[in-house]
Amino acid sequence: MKKNKISKNWINKQRRDIYVKKSKIEGYRSRAVYKLEEINTKFKIFSNGSKIIDLGAAPGSWSQYISKKVKNNKTIAIDLNEMEKIENITTVKGDFTHETIQLKIIQLLGMKVDVILSDMAVNTTGNKDLDSIQTGELCLQAMAFSKKYLSSNGKFISKIFMGSSFNEIVKTGKEYFKEVKVFKPKSSRKDSKENFIICRYLR
């Protein structure tokens, strides 16, 4: 399919999408917020006072949700792109895969984090296999970081795409964590290969 046809289809989908409409009414920056809401309703991810890292946070709907729903949270939001400020959230602009950025996050938040979220995704190339492999690599890096810095009861939640790296991600998750679940929220588009991995209790 040609690129301008793909973007026309995307615009039409956005217009019809109930979650896009809802996010505008409720003042969220992206429909992605409803995926996090569904994950939290099902898996009870957040508690008041949680120390949280939001990876791939821009434009910021997940951080907006945390800011509203989790009392006294300490949250660091990281993205390659600049993010507009959100109350109670510290934003860091940079590439999470760089060691300097990872050290900066831990200096700001301290060790033993309660929740690490990753909605990181590479810019789509149009090649679904390549996109899934590259986003899978980001998930594996975030998982390795979580193994180092999560508290023993900590939770790691990440976007993944069904594809060739899926088995490796689930296998690594099971090596690091006692409980690993894969979940597709209703608000995740049905025609997308997107799913979320929910990992709890470090081994």
Ligand SMILES: C[S@@+](CC[C@H](N)C(=O)[O-])C[C@H]1O[C@@H](n2cnc3c(N)ncnc32)[C@H](O)[C@@H]1O
């Ligand atoms: C789907 S969006 C996240 C949406 C966000 N959860 C929200 O609720 O608004 C994916 C984000 O991942 C970011 N990203 C991709 N690779 C990254 C990296 N290496 N380091 C930091 N952010 C990254 C992109 O810049 C993009 O903003």
